[in-house]
Amino acid sequence: MSAVKTPIYLDNNATTRTDPRVVEAMIPYFTDVFGNAASRSHAFGWGAEEAVDKAREQVAQVLGADSKEIVFTSGATESDNLAIKGVAEMYADKGDHIITVVTEHKAVLDTCKRLEKDGKRVTYLEVQKDGLVNLDVLKSAITDKTILVSIMAANNEIGVVQPMAEIGKICRERGVLFHTDAVQAFGKVPLDVNAMNIDLASITAHKIYGPKGVGALYVRRRNPRVRLTAQMDGGGHERGFRSGTLNVPGIVGFGKAAELAREEMAAETERLIYLREKLRRGIMDAIDEVYVNGSLEHRLPGNLNLSFNYVEGESLLMGLKDVALSSGSACTSASLEPSYVLKALGVGDELAHSSLRFGIGRFNTEEEIDFVTHRVIHEVSRLREMSPLWELAQEGVDLATVKWNPH
Amino acid sequence: MPYSDKVIDHYENPRNVGAFDKSDPSVGTGIVGAPECGDVMKLQLKINEQGVIEDAKFKTFGCGSAIASSSLATEMVKGKTVDEAMQIKNTQIVEELALPPVKIHCSVLAEDAIKAAIQDFQAKRATQSATAHVLAEEKAAVAA
Numbered sequence: 001m002s003a004v005k006t007p008i009y010l011d012n013n014a015t016t017r018t019d020p021r022v023v024e025a026m027i028p029y030f031t032d033v034f035g036n037a038a039s040r041s042h043a044f045g046w047g048a049e050e051a052v053d054k055a056r057e058q059v060a061q062v063l064g065a066d067s068k069e070i071v072f073t074s075g076a077t078e079s080d081n082l083a084i085k086g087v088a089e090m091y092a093d094k095g096d097h098i099i100t101v102v103t104e105h106k107a108v109l110d111t112c113k114r115l116e117k118d119g120k121r122v123t124y125l126e127v128q129k130d131g132l133v134n135l136d137v138l139k140s141a142i143t144d145k146t147i148l149v150s151i152m153a154a155n156n157e158i159g160v161v162q163p164m165a166e167i168g169k170i171c172r173e174r175g176v177l178f179h180t181d182a183v184q185a186f187g188k189v190p191l192d193v194n195a196m197n198i199d200l201a202s203i204t205a206h207k208i209y210g211p212k213g214v215g216a217l218y219v220r221r222r223n224p225r226v227r228l229t230a231q232m233d234g235g236g237h238e239r240g241f242r243s244g245t246l247n248v249p250g251i252v253g254f255g256k257a258a259e260l261a262r263e264e265m266a267a268e269t270e271r272l273i274y275l276r277e278k279l280r281r282g283i284m285d286a287i288d289e290v291y292v293n294g295s296l297e298h299r300l301p302g303n304l305n306l307s308f309n310y311v312e313g314e315s316l317l318m319g320l321k322d323v324a325l326s327s328g329s330a331c332t333s334a335s336l337e338p339s340y341v342l343k344a345l346g347v348g349d350e351l352a353h354s355s356l357r358f359g360i361g362r363f364n365t366e367e368e369i370d371f372v373t374h375r376v377i378h379e380v381s382r383l384r385e386m387s388p389l390w391e392l393a394q395e396g397v398d399l400a401t402v403k404w405n406p407h
Numbered sequence: 408m409p410y411s412d413k414v415i416d417h418y419e420n421p422r423n424v425g426a427f428d429k430s431d432p433s434v435g436t437g438i439v440g441a442p443e444c445g446d447v448m449k450l451q452l453k454i455n456e457q458g459v460i461e462d463a464k465f466k467t468f469g470c471g472s473a474i475a476s477s478s479l480a481t482e483m484v485k486g487k488t489v490d491e492a493m494q495i496k497n498t499q500i501v502e503e504l505a506l507p508p509v510k511i512h513c514s515v516l517a518e519d520a521i522k523a524a525i526q527d528f529q530a531k532r533a534t535q536s537a538t539a540h541v542l543a544e545e546k547a548a549v550a551a
Contacts, residue, residue, distance in 0.1 A: 318418055349442070385424065390468075391426065391449075404438075406440060
């Protein structure tokens with residue numbers, strides 16, 4: 001096997017390396033075209049404004065939107081806050097009910113929790129075993145006081161892609177705004193705000209090989225015209241939706257990253273699916289009691305989330321120290337709670353503790369995937385030799401019948 | 408998550424991984440923790456007639472700190488008497504492995520595992536001597 005450079009980065013759902021082409025596009029905006037995009041009176045400002053306009057267009061194209069519908073923010077967390085709080089406040093006299101899903105990112109869930117404290121009502125829909133939302137359950141959850149449905153296009157932990165067009169259709173029929181946290185889906189799977197009846201979409205640059213610290217919110221302008229109460233006051237930038245001097249270099253980078261993602265999406269998708277399946281089959285053919293979390297069919301091309309029965313996730317990560325991955329194990333989270341997304345799938349605490357998330361990306365090679373496959377097989381086997389649960393299972397004991405002594 | 412060198416060492420070169428025969432009368436087996444919690448430790452002690460722990464083996468399902476704590480526990484008990492082993496405190500494990508606060512519970516579980524193994528051994532002993540006592544009485548009754 002040809003030598004691979006370690007550590008290998010396989011955590012592309014967490015963040016991505018900024019593509020050198022993106023960095024190159026950004027640099028002039030630090031040192032040469034450094035004006036404030038809001039400076040209307042001189043060429044420094046005009047140059048910056050022009051660059052921002054171009055980026056707006058590049059980003060909008062990925063969504064099938066109009067560039068006027070793109071509001072730049074500091075990132076998707078801010079976009080989620082703006083969308084959800086902005087709608088809740090603006091449409092307060094229309095209703096006070098919001099629908100979302102238990103598997104959403106914390107940026108959505110925590111924002112909803114805050115709104116509940118302020119007296120709004122939120123319904124958190126459960127998901128099916130494959131991670132998908134049940135459309136009938138969604139339909140029956142909508143009331144005449146519902147003002148917003150917020151459902152992420154693709155999940156960050158399990159990569160599952162929701163039926164966006166169907167959800168959008170339901171929302172449009174009922175006259176409810178449809179927001180989506182499209183962070184993981186943007187630039188990776190086709191999104192079309194019109195075909196899918198999306199009214200608001202949160203996106204960010206750093207998941208698509210762009211810089212950290214810049215994102216955007218798509219806000220529909222026609223059919224219907226979406227209004228929002230701004231969350232950042234002070235100067236009225238971004239048509240009053242989001243005040244604050246624009247991060248021009250970041251925005252330029254975002255635009256370039258979006259353009260590259262759109263151009264390379266088809267080829268990348270094919271390559272990533274090939275690598276992901278190679279990894280999955282390589283591991284699952286060699287060791288048993290390995291489970292895929294979330295639908296394999298409706299999934300981001302580069303995401304793989306596996307549970308290795310009888311082996312705990314953090315110890316596995318420790319053994320794979322030359323590979324950058326993440327786990328749904330409680331030990332890896334500050335709260336010592338296992339992944340709430342895996343719990344929502346009904347995976348069970350034990351398998352949630354045994355999970356690894358692989359995020360394959362643009363810069364991963366086949367050699368790296370082969371290397372990781374071998375390392376995973378080796379470490380899982382080693383840890384199973386050390387596992388009392390594996391020992392019991394080998395003896396034919398059904399672990400569900402064992403009386404444990406938790407302290 | 409940054410680990411201390413000692414934890415990494417125990418993880419990469421665990422001491423005394425394995426199993427004794429559970430039914431062996433000189434073996435005490437302690438299983439503590441639960442899969443839902445992400446921590447299960449199985450500790451086994453081989454104790455001789457003098458009440459000294461001759462050998463120890465462990466298997467653990469858990470994070471690096473849990474594996475290190477139980478591996479260290481097997482080292483700590485060897486050569487000790489049962490009474491001395493009952494005195495082992497989790498704080499000694501915390502100090503030796505430099506465990507951060509969020510991992511202290513791993514050392515507590517290891518301490519529990521030692522005690523559970525000893526209790527299992529003692530319970531076995533009690534049953535054995537009770538059985539032996541009954542047999543001796545019967546023998547005496549027959550002989551009389």
